[in-house]
Amino acid sequence: MKRLLGVALGILTAIGGFVDIGDLVTNAVVGSRFGLSLVWVVVVGVVGIILFANMSGRVAAVSGRATFEVIRERLGPRAGLANLTASFLINLMTVTAEIGGVALALQLASSVYYLLWIPVAAVAVWLVIWRVRFSIMENVTGLLGLTLVIFAVALFLMKPDWGSLAGQLAPAIPEQETVWTYSYYAIALFGAAMTPYEVFFFSSGAVEEGWSVKDLAQSRINVLVGFPLGGLLSISIAACAAVVLLPAGISVTSLSQVILPVAEGAGKLGLAFVLVGIVAATFGAALETTLSSGYTLAQFFGWSWGKFRRPAEAARFHLSMIVCLLVGIAVLATGVDPVLVTEYSVVFSAIALPLTYLPILIVANDPQYMREHVNGRAVNVLGMVYLVIILVASIAAIPLMIVTGAGS
Amino acid sequence: MTSASAPLPEAPRAAGRILDAQLHLMDRQVLDHDGVPVTTVDDLEVGGPALDMEIEPGSPPPVLTALLTGSVLGTRIFGGRPPSSRLIRIPWKDVADVGVVVRLGIKGEPLDASWVERWVRDKIIARIPGGRHDPR
Amino acid sequence: MLITPALAPAAKARTHGAPGFAILALAALAFLTGCSGGTSQSVSTAVKDSSSAVATARIALRQDMDGKLTRAAASTTLDDELKEVQTSRSTVLKLSPASQEDRDLQKQALDVLDQCAAGFATARAALATNDGGTPSLSDGDKALAGAQDALKQLEDKVGSK
Numbered sequence: 145m146k147r148l149l150g151v152a153l154g155i156l157t158a159i160g161g162f163v164d165i166g167d168l169v170t171n172a173v174v175g176s177r178f179g180l181s182l183v184w185v186v187v188v189g190v191v192g193i194i195l196f197a198n199m200s201g202r203v204a205a206v207s208g209r210a211t212f213e214v215i216r217e218r219l220g221p222r223a224g225l226a227n228l229t230a231s232f233l234i235n236l237m238t239v240t241a242e243i244g245g246v247a248l249a250l251q252l253a254s255s256v257y258y259l260l261w262i263p264v265a266a267v268a269v270w271l272v273i274w275r276v277r278f279s280i281m282e283n284v285t286g287l288l289g290l291t292l293v294i295f296a297v298a299l300f301l302m303k304p305d306w307g308s309l310a311g312q313l314a315p316a317i318p319e320q321e322t323v324w325t326y327s328y329y330a331i332a333l334f335g336a337a338m339t340p341y342e343v344f345f346f347s348s349g350a351v352e353e354g355w356s357v358k359d360l361a362q363s364r365i366n367v368l369v370g371f372p373l374g375g376l377l378s379i380s381i382a383a384c385a386a387v388v389l390l391p392a393g394i395s396v397t398s399l400s401q402v403i404l405p406v407a408e409g410a411g412k413l414g415l416a417f418v419l420v421g422i423v424a425a426t427f428g429a430a431l432e433t434t435l436s437s438g439y440t441l442a443q444f445f446g447w448s449w450g451k452f453r454r455p456a457e458a459a460r461f462h463l464s465m466i467v468c469l470l471v472g473i474a475v476l477a478t479g480v481d482p483v484l485v486t487e488y489s490v491v492f493s494a495i496a497l498p499l500t501y502l503p504i505l506i507v508a509n510d511p512q513y514m515r516e517h518v519n520g521r522a523v524n525v526l527g528m529v530y531l532v533i534i535l536v537a538s539i540a541a542i543p544l545m546i547v548t549g550a551g552s
Numbered sequence: 553m554t555s556a557s558a559p560l561p562e563a564p565r566a567a568g569r570i571l572d573a574q575l576h577l578m579d580r581q582v583l584d585h586d587g588v589p590v591t592t593v594d595d596l597e598v599g600g601p602a603l604d605m606e607i608e609p610g611s612p613p614p615v616l617t618a619l620l621t622g623s624v625l626g627t628r629i630f631g632g633r634p635p636s637s638r639l640i641r642i643p644w645k646d647v648a649d650v651g652v653v654v655r656l657g658i659k660g661e662p663l664d665a666s667w668v669e670r671w672v673r674d675k676i677i678a679r680i681p682g683g684r685h686d687p688r
Numbered sequence: 689m690l691i692t693p694a695l696a697p698a699a700k701a702r703t704h705g706a707p708g709f710a711i712l713a714l715a716a717l718a719f720l721t722g723c724s725g726g727t728s729q730s731v732s733t734a735v736k737d738s739s740s741a742v743a744t745a746r747i748a749l750r751q752d753m754d755g756k757l758t759r760a761a762a763s764t765t766l767d768d769e770l771k772e773v774q775t776s777r778s779t780v781l782k783l784s785p786a787s788q789e790d791r792d793l794q795k796q797a798l799d800v801l802d803q804c805a806a807g808f809a810t811a812r813a814a815l816a817t818n819d820g821g822t823p824s825l826s827d828g829d830k831a832l833a834g835a836q837d838a839l840k841q842l843e844d845k846v847g848s849k
Contacts, residue, residue, distance in 0.1 A: 209652070217579050217581075220579065221579055221594070221629055225629060252761050252764050253760060255760035274680075275685065388747070394743045394744050394747075395736075398765075398768040399768075400748070400764050400769075403761065404744065404757075407756045407761070412757070415757065415758060445592060446590065446621070448590075449589070454683075454685065455677050455683045455684070456678055456683050459673035460669055463677065512652070513652065
């Protein structure tokens with residue numbers, strides 16, 4: 145019974161923790177402009193994140209080493225430093241976007257201007273990182289994030305024309321959009337689903353929680369069941385936007401537009417659920433990205449790290465996270481639109497993907513680290529296919545961004 | 553010049569393990585006696601003849617004297633060499649084991665290599681309430 | 689004393705510059721191509737963005753009237769969409785139209801966007817007054833509907849060029 149509860153908790157946490165501000169905004173924008181014609185990208189992204197979360201968790205559980213420690217050892221300091229710089233800066237952008245997302249959601253709930261919520265959100269993130277135990281932090285935010293299932297509920301309550309919705313699933317470019325914007329948003333959606341920080345966080349989290357080989361089965365179930373259901377959540381966000389916003393000619397540019405379909409379908413109660421869900425999901429993601437910043441720096445330079453240690457025993461790790469949060473507050477205080485930061489962060493995440501995934505693929509095949517748990521043939525074939533997809537997306541991202549003017 | 557029939561003389565047996573400096577030592581994590589991370593190996597200090605001098609026949613081979621960390625990482629990537637007095641060393645005699653990580657036989661806290669960690673801890677982290685609280 | 693620099697990274701460094709150059713070249717190219725576009729293109733974009741904003745505001749007001757949306761969320765939505773309209777307006781304002789036709793278009797666009805802003809003012813005032821007072825929520829909706837029609841007319845005009 146206790147094992148069953150443990151398994152259920154793991155799966156539920158994976159579902160609730162799947163969505164972050166990048167998924168919320170990008171899926172809503174895509175739903176409002178392209179209908180469901182980009183849903184196939186979400187499917188591709190979910191399979192990809194399952195593949196790589198699995199690999200990075202396995203690497204950490206078997207070898208006891210987290211991602212960035214391994215990157216430097218395998219690729220050398222120069223490539224490792226380039227990797228660190230790019231990953232760290234993009235991570236920082238994501239931290240900023242997530243904290244902005246928390247503030248925007250709190251503004252929707254309270255009418256207090258979001259700039260006033262930003263320091264509150266950042267301090268709350270820091271306090272949780274400072275004091276709360278890793279497993280409690282993960283479980284609470286993950287379970288509360290499950291309330292985002294209200295998107296699917298609202299969709300059903302609105303009784304849409306399922307036939308025409310299903311018809312939209314075919315990958316076709318709507319008439320008011322061009323092939324360039326279609327491709328650009330495909331890459332953005334891909335970057336939103338396959339966030340690089342997930343790999344750092346998953347592998348470092350495995351070390352934090354002391355995973356060993358016997359925990360691999362549990363993690364595999366969490367990932368194989370939880371992530372697809374999380375992907376369904378993303379699709380329901382897009383579907384809600386497609387049903388309510390697309391026919392009205394609305395293209396999403398703010399978080400308030402993302403929640404209007406939920407209010408349409410489920411009223412004030414639905415609104416309450418979705419706001420709790422957004423705050424929980426973005427807060428959880430803010431925790432994960434802030435911790436990832438700390439993990440990447442500490443693992444590259446060999447500092448003592450981990451939430452399982454006293455802050456006094458991992459001083460530089462905690463200091464770097466405090467600095468990250470301060471930088472995030474400073475950037476948001478300039479008044480830049482957090483939704484704009486989010487839209488850029490998902491595209492830049494897509495650009496940085498090869499940096500993170502190539503080392504994981506290499507190490508997961510290395511018998512010195514993995515002993516007998518190296519990748520099987522099937523995983524390697526899938527891994528190579530995804531490496532090609534990731535490289536194509538990464539290379540095409542900047543030219544598309546320029547050609548489309550960042551999607552407008 | 554050896555002929556096909558005469559076998560090569562046997563290589564002299566070396567006691568202990570044979571390590572490749574680049575492969576097994578460089579960029580490896582250094583853990584102390586209790587498993588707490590200290591730093592990564594950023595560079596190695598090797599004693600012996602200087603770079604631009606002729607090696608006289610019969611001179612002893614170079615000997616690894618210390619692991620280096622700190623600013624040498626920057627000079628290793630971008631070029632240059634810090635002065636000898638500025639190098640942060642972990643003497644080779646303190647290394648207990650080399651495997652996937654390099655383990656020291658001593659505690660890492662009082663080492664030269666940990667000075668930044670000590671400074672940040674004393675000046676910043678310990679001053680924030682709850683800094684010494686055990687999260688478990 | 690010897691410190692051995694790794695030889696392999698030196699070879700890698702030579703290829704590191706190339707992608708940077710490519711990105712710079714692409715950026716320069718795009719900057720140059722992005723410069724052209726003209727008045728009618730900018731007005732068309734502004735009209736599209738403002739239509740989206742006004743439509744959102746109307747949905748929010750209707751949901752508030754139906755009791756589906758909280759006051760806080762409705763007023764936040766209106767504030768967000770008003771910002772969108774104001775951004776569009778300032779973009780149109782900063783245009784430097786070349787021909788008389790473009791100047792007329794710019795003036796027309798500014799008039800329509802002012803009407804939108806006025807509609808938003810009515811709607812926000814309606815939300816702020818609690819029950820009963822003027823303007824009422826339906827007044828706000830009517831004002832926004834008028835703005836939406838004006839935007840549609842302008843869009844048709846720009847589209848037919």
